[in-house]
Amino acid sequence: MKSLLVVISLFCFKLLHAQSYNYQHYDVSNGLSGLTVYKIIQDREGFMWFATETGLSRFDGTNFKNFSTADGLPDNEIIDLSIDSKGRMWILPFTNAICYYKDGLFHNQKNDSLLARISLISEPTNIAEGENGELIILDRRQIVIVTPEKKLRIINRLENHLISPYGAVLVENNTISVPVAYGVEHAKFSFLNISEDSFYLSPPEDARQYIWTTSLTSLLKPSLKIFQVGKFLKILQKGKKSYVTVPDNMLGFDLLNDSMLFVNCSDKVLLYNFYQHQYTDTFLLNKVVTNSFLDSEGSYWFATNGYGVYRLASTAFVNYNFVVGGNLLPVYSIAKSNQKLYVGTNRGKVWDINLINNSISANVEVSSPGENRITGIAFYDAKTIVASSSLESLCIFENGKKTRLIKGASGKDLYYDKDQILISTIVGVYKLKFGETISDPAFLTTRTTCSIFFQNDYFIGTLKGLFRTKETNIKDSIFLGEKFPLLTSRISALAKTNHSIWVATYGNGIIEFDGEKILSHYTQANGLSSNMCRDIFVSGGKLWVGTDKGLNEIDLTLNKISNKYTTKDGLSSDIINCIYVENDSVFVGTPYGLTFFSPNAIDKKSIAVLNVNKIASKDSVWLAYADSFTLKPSDNKFYIDYACVSFKSNGNIHYYYRLVGLDNEWHNTKETSINYPSLPPGNYQFQLYAVNAFGKKSNEVKISFSIESFFYQKAWFLTIVCILGILIVWYFVSRRIKKIRAEQNDKLRTQKRLTELEQLAFRAQMNPHFIFNCLNSIQQYIFSKSALEANKFITDFSSLIRQTLDLSAKKNISLAEEIRYISTYLSLEHTRFDKSFDYSINIDGNLNTEEIFLPPLLMQPFVENAIRHGIRNLNNREGVINIDFSLAGDYLVYQLTDNGIGIEGSLKLRGKNVIEHQSKGMTLIQKRIEALNEESSKSIEMAIDYLDISQKKGTKVILRLPVYI
Template sequence: MLKYLSLLIIYGCILSLNAQQPASIHLTEKDGLPDIEFYNIIEDSKQFIWLAADKGLYRYNGRQYDYFSHPKQRGNAVFGTLEDDKGRIWCNNISGQFFYIENKRLNLFIDLGDILNGELPQFKVNKTHLIVFTGRTIYSVNLDDKKVTKAINKTFSLIGLPLEQSNNYYYTKRNYIIKTDHTFNKVDSLHIDIYDERINTSISKSANLASNGNIFLCHFLRHKKNVFYQFDILKKTLELLKVPIELESRSINQVFFKDDEIWMTTDIGIQIFKLLDNKLEFQRSLFNKVYVTKIIRDSNDNYWVTTKGEGIFIIPNINIFQYELSKDLVNINKIKNIGNNTILFGTNNGRVATIDTEKNNIKVLDISSTYRVSEIILDKVKPEAIIVKEDIALSLNIESGRLQKMYNELLYGAKSISKIETASYVLSSYKDAILLDNNFNEINKLVNKRSYTNYASKEKKDVYVSTVEGLFVFDKAFNKTEIKYKNEHILGTSITETNDNTIWVSTFKNGILGIKNKSVIVTYDESNGLLSNKTSVLQSDKNHLWIATEKGLQLLDVTKKTFKNLTRQDGIPTYRISDIEVMDNKVLFVSNIGMFGLYKDSAFKKVKNKTVYFTDFRINEQSHPIKDSYELDYDENKIGFNFNSNGFQSNVNTRYKYRLLGSDSIWKTTNELVNYVDYNSLASGDYKFQVKALPESDTIKTIEFSILKPFWKRWWFYVLSVILIGLAIYFIFVSKIEKLKRKQAEVLQKEFVNKQLVLSQLENLRSQMNPHFIFNALNSIQEYIVLNEKELASSFLIKFSRLIRIYLEHSRESEVTLNQELKALNIYLELEKNRFEDILDYSIEVSETIDISRVKVPSLFIQPYVENALKHGLLHKKDNRKLKLIFYLNNNNDILFCEIEDNGIGVEASKKLNASRRPMHKSFATSANEKRVTLLNTTRKTPIKVTITPLDLSKKTGTKVEIKIPIQSI
């Protein structure tokens, strides 16, 4: 308990020091920023942002950073960027070199290193001269002949950069403010009582001048302390200002007026003051502890803040702000206005706290649980707030600040709670929606399904409940009616009500729906104003509706049916908005990165016409210099355009309309992040490509081009074409005839091969049905009959007849399955085993990877090789006759291997024996199969291969026949 209290005390002490800051975007090298140390920044007339950095000069166009350098440049760092009357960008470096950008190149104008001796001067460029302001004098350099002269013959000390006002220069010289014309002829001067030779008082830095109309603020550094004067150029009055102690010894880099405020960029951030009774009254500070070098306001009202070592901060909208919170408090899920400018909020890590939005004081109320705060509601009668977490519920007395634990598990993890008049509540949770009494006891269950949210109507007293099965409305008697849209269930994420008694429902993907009398009367989606169909939080504001979408925050005027939008370009730092709270003059919204607010009357920027310019013109994918018009050959007809609209994050928030007159007069719109258009194979003719930025702009950029007619549209080409076409037809006709002849020859050859295959198959059948085999079989049957072995005779006869039938059936097929072939081989070997008087040991091994019912082999093909093994190898042995058949597949499963192994007398011995008995004899079965293999291979991509080798190489006994058959499946 003591630990819990001490943590709360520590939180209260620390968080009370936090302040309200403008919502900003911090750019570093992680975001593609080319450097983190910047000395100057300007926006040019074309809305390019120019950055003078430690690593060099960069240009930002809203999409990318372009780097500019010169081969003679001494050192990378550049300073003092400015734009002249011709639109050229100038910069200088500490080595005394002055550069300007022209035609996208950095040009060295002049090197004044010998004159400046390492001094980094300030400078200006007018129509005729580069004017350099050093600590002692002013140099003028003619832009045409680069002649260097002293603009002021007399040497002065500590000359500051002048301000221009009504065609005059104002600058400081020692203890005077000098007014000259543009040729530096003195017009007037005003003495400043800041330099006294008698006491050797010294000014250690030339003055900075900042103007606000006719009022100049003069800043000096004397004795390492800042001194400020107010100078009225009309009244010619000069008054010394009181400086806050905190500002006396700080490094001040820039002073400028913003409305009635004075902003100073310092080594500890931006210090903001108001001038009251000749005193600089401190107002607030921005970017504390950051060394700020420069701040500018661009044409789109974005504030760019450059720093020394921290990159760039961008404030897209000065009227959108955020509250500085500790890391434990930024991941906010729910907020509620409890009065007296106080906001009660809960985080996703279980913190409960309040913040005074005027004094910026933060008080942490509860850190006892790390479960997220899922709901906060206010009692409409008692000064009480109910805070619901996933594992606990708390009651806060708003007047006393007392926080009590509520022991009611029904509330834990509630997604939404609505108060119905003064007597009851409706609660939505992950499992149901229930009605509770005033003491949070269950009365009855409204919906027995997961509920997303609910809302109690003020006027009709109806209760709306959104569930996983749709949107339901309950009347006073709690009769349930489902509201559908286009006969589809409505899956609502947030519900609210505007003053015109319209119930508004946001959806997961269908935009927002307006409901009256239990019917959808109006819808908004991307087609009529919504930035995205995916919406989340809704919050009513009289007859306005604040809408959080995945692409921005919008304000809908439900009466006028008009939208105002706030995107990242307008200053919204995040689109993951979890809750919205409307106050009198501002709106607060929260997300996983903190609490933000905006001023209703000033947060919406005025929509400005965006200027589009071409960045690339491509012909056949080759880039060409940008011109107003082009004349192209007929084959230069693949045309591409790249364009851009400058400005911060313009690549995210800008879309373009374009058309190609001469091809199509209808305007088309690019997709998001697309800034190019390509046309392929354009016909010859005159074209005009036009593009403009959205929102609709009056400024249209145009490039005209003509594609000449090709040579084939001339008369001589038509004559030549007819001749060539005639020749082509002739040659095509001849080629067709030759092709038909070749095809006919191939058909005849195929028929011949098929015929030969049939004959070969018949020869194989003859070899298998040879008289010797039939005679032996019949003799065996006769022997069984003579010996009165009726059963053996019957069995042998059945096998013999079955084998004959199989052979006859196979003779009608060119291929059979391996299963059918194995059956025939089994029967054949059983019959032959009888012939060998059972002195035959055979086996058939089939790999398990073979699908014997799908793999096919040529019919009547394998048996002749088995017969040869028996007839020529094993028949001549008296005993130990062994025959083995092995079937398996290769690694790719596309070749069937059949190995026939016998331990007979061998090939050589068999040849000698046969030669002595019947000279010049060759096995009929062997020759038939060899012929068939040759014929089969003529019709196959992968040939069948048969190899015969001795099984025992040393003794040359036994025989191994290996047959490789490419698989053909059923």
């Protein structure tokens, strides 16, 4: 195994030169403006430009953009291109005019005042730049020099003779040297040396042998000068002189770098190496090449006469062609033995490639009419085993002798493992052990596509899916698709590692299976180039997958797709029929032959240069990058056209963008334009960058722009509108508030009046109640006392009545009035009950009874209850009633205590004597307090409890009244 890599490394030079490369071809079907291309150049932004016979083309790696006279070119046939130090691309058309391209615009003699002053006699042949910024323009009859001060200097005669510049220009030591012919019929040849204020001639040695046609056959640089002298190229490099033989059909040459030179011929391109002093490679056979170019990614470009443009991305890919009768044969199987690679093609042929001397020869042939594909190759000792799609399905070749083992089965795949060979056919799987004969298929007698031996079991692929057969019982097969739906697809190939088998399907990607469960699954969704897999190969921790859209390399240690290869990288076709890999050598069979490459030899250098082609709004267009601008309110569209130049990416470029001010999230697209049709006023920044197929990030584009507001969206207008709105709202709200307040005041007045009426009603209820009780007492008093005492009682009673009537008419009375009233009432009751109780009224010294006001007749009902329901029913002791007035903060505290029978005892007596008049005083006073609380911010508080809680004797009443009432 290791010897193969050594041999390939030693003889890679011969192998590469013996075979052809695979080129990417561009013509009018891809968008190129013409098939005849004269010049290729790459500008500072990375774009490739092509001068053609029918216009100018620019290529970004994905799309072509073509320019013609309608865009500003003086003529549609463009002969040459060059770029100066200011980034201007000078365009030399096939007419006596000149123009240049910069920042998206063509500057010509109609729209540029400087160019309008330049009058050419014939078509221009070259444009060069002097050391001091001079512009040197040559046509076939004159030299035009444009100074940095934009002055014109024209040289068209020498010694009274017309001159004919040859198109080459040398700028060295502040001198411009131009090879010219002059004299009668231009017989003389010399260098015309032009300084700032003079010019002179300096004929070179062997001048008459020089062949001067155009700048294509001469190169003049300070460190390198190349002339065609006869059949040689004379090279003067760093003071050393050398000669190179050139073919008779040379059209010109192009310098790639300081070490390599392309020699363009009418049937090929030769690569000359200055250091090796020899031609080292040949490109593009049988094409007329007019210009060759090396781009910044290391790709070779070739302009042709009549066939468009060819690009060679890498010389690491080499193609082997197998031709019979002028027909290129497709490759279907690859195998290796010793230092030979065996290749099975159509027409029943097996070819061998000697990896030492790089020779190709036909090895064996399976005779059969029709196409007859060689579907498998294996080796055993000195025997070559070949499976084919012909009637002779399996043959063994030994010493030129063919032995046919299977006939009429049409082999689809051949698997060799240790001492057995499995051949999958349209009638089942045959099992061959050397020394034994084959009669019938060993197992699964149906159409099979491939088979493999893994962990003592046979796994067989069919059009229906994957089957499993035990080695101990090959008569019975298990269809794995019943348990694993992924294994119901058409199986195209099988391969194995130590722990699993890999199943290639024709429509469902790649599946890893260990015999019991599915371990992994690769499809287009997770990076596979196509779900249509045709072949797989395991080598060195890598799984190689051939699809109908290229080759995939899967790193099994990292479980990811690490690389993809297509025709754009160098493969001869994207349809991969078969694969063979050993060490760092990859061989791929396609419908167009065999391709060899070494992944480590591929130059993965790439560029990712992001350019803005156009920015547009509704009313304006910018044909180049504009980092900031302002748009009118109605001009609120933002459109941008862009491209990332990365030729090796072959269009596989992802763009990431966002519009800050509208959306801060990054979005991903493969489109090369973005359109925001209608944006609201505001400040925005559009941000964009690209990532090429190799993961390289481009430069980031940032475009800041503003969209102005309409006058009705501006701050001053909105401020005025807001102020007016606030005033209008304030006006209507204030009117509403006034109305609500008026309605509220009316409600309050009504409520107050109702409360007052309610108070009067309560007092009106209390007055007859009190009078009734007093009259009842007088009646009892008359019956039990003398007339004289009754008369006195009536006099006192009439005084109490007058006080009651007087006080009840008032809304509020003073505390002094309330105390006098209670004293009169207590005195009267004390007399009526034969002085059977004692009473006292105590007033805190801090109280000013004349300045404290309270509702009238509020305290009398509590005194009445104390007498009638408390002390009246005492049998063995005298009653005592104490009334205390005190001040607690903002409250007047009225406390009444009696030593009567208590609340519970009073209730028992009431229950026994149902005919006794039930006092309504407490009910009325409670309702009155509730009414007073509704119209006051501070409430009247009332509490009634036993005087002696443990014995439930006596009663204590506490009344707290706000002092301002």
